[in-house]
Amino acid sequence: MRAIVVGGGIGGLTAAIALRRIGVEVVVFERAGELREIGAGISLWVNAMKALERIGLAEAVRETGREEIGGTIRTPGGETLSKIPADALEERFGLNVVLRRPDLQRVLLAALDEAGGLMRLGVECLGFWQDGSGVAAYFADGREETGDLLVGADGLNSAIRARLFGDERPRYAGFTAWRGLADLGDGREEPGFEAWGRGGVFGLVSLGRGCFYWYATKNAPEGQRDAASGRKAELLERFGSWHEPVPSVIWATKEEDILRNDVYDREPLKRWGEGRVTLLGDAAHPMTPNLGQGACQAIEDAVALAECVRGEENVANALRLYEEQRRRRTADISRRSRLLGRAGQLENPLLCRLRNAAVKAMPLRYQLRQLDPILGYEA
DSSP, X not given: OEEEEEOOSHHHHHHHHHHHHTTOEEEEEESSSSOOOXXXXXXXXXXXXXXXXXXXXXXXXXXXXXXXXXXXXXXXXXXXXXXXXXXXXXXXXXXXXXXXXHHHHHHHHHHHHHHTOEEEESOOEEEEEEETTEEEEEETTSOEEEEXXXXXXXXXXXXXXXXXXXXOOOEEEEEEEEEEEEEOOTTOOOOOEEEXXXXXXXXXXXXXXXXXXXXXXXXXXXXXXXXXXXXXXXHHHHHTTSSTTHHHHHHTSOGGGOEEEEEEEOOOOSOOOBTTEEEOGGGTOOOOGGGSOHHHHHHHHHHXXXXXXXXXXXXXXXXXXXXXXXXXXXXXXXXHHHHHHHHHTOOOHHHHHHHHHHHHHOOHHHHHHHHHHHHTOOO
16 A cells, blocks of 8 residues: 655654554655744644654654643733642543653654655645546656545645635634744743733743743734744733743844744634545644643544554445544644633733633642643553
8 A cells, every 4th residue: 555645843753653554654744845843842732742652753753852741821920820730630531741842853754764765855835536446646847646535634725725615715813923942041940830811921941951842922913023022022011021931032033043933723624535535634633732732633544544544445435434533633723722722812901800700710630620631642
């Protein structure tokens, strides 16, 4: 059996590795001429680590990253609204791993190479055709690649999704997000947290040895340009009065290393594929970053896909089984993420006070129960 994977991001690479593990010949096509993983840092929550364990990658990821647990929500002034003790999270779910995205990419590329998968860079997929005997993807340079199944893992603006279901615009979530890496010096340790203000959030994740991954959001019109003073100055104007280490982290980040992207998601699809073609990750179910589950769900998708394909001679049946297993879960997490985003982005002062009071009054057992369907998931 031969699989064509369109998209060389986290989901596409993981799918290729998982398929190679079950003996499927795989070739990955990536539009970019070189792989430069953006996004600064990433948290792989327990559910994603369980999936990676099943394809033999969890240990390599742990060795590359840093195991971390904890969940704290604060106000801009530093008051703690909610804190799930580390021992409660570890006992109930286990440990998540945080690492730089380029480091995760290197682990996946090494695993793909070791497994014998092929990677083609600088090749833009325009679409596909299929019949009862196979599927073929065609590319901007005129080439055509044939296989037994095609996986569209080509992100938010997926060409494969557009070919299947039409070129519908993604849904703007109403806010923009900045991300970056900051080095505060070896030995500087700060616990991770997320601070909720009015119309914006600032989050911090420690990568160890004084290095931190941070993210920030603000409500903004879609496509709003950067301030004339630059991204760093705008961030300092907006978050400079927030509790430490928020200002220090922004100051320690180089202007050219600050990423900014508007945030989008989509309404859940009723179906993900047709015949020998299916979708995976953001191509199937883009979600806001508020639960930190975008890459985690793509990894779950990848492992589930390979497990459905294993031993199934009818490719179309295997892909429909995969989609049936994944659609409800990803739709639920997408909905939860969007609702959490709306709570964090509230601007009305009264609603913000009510939100903060509700979060502060929330019992620990209820907080853990809310995480059960996400982190306690067993495929």
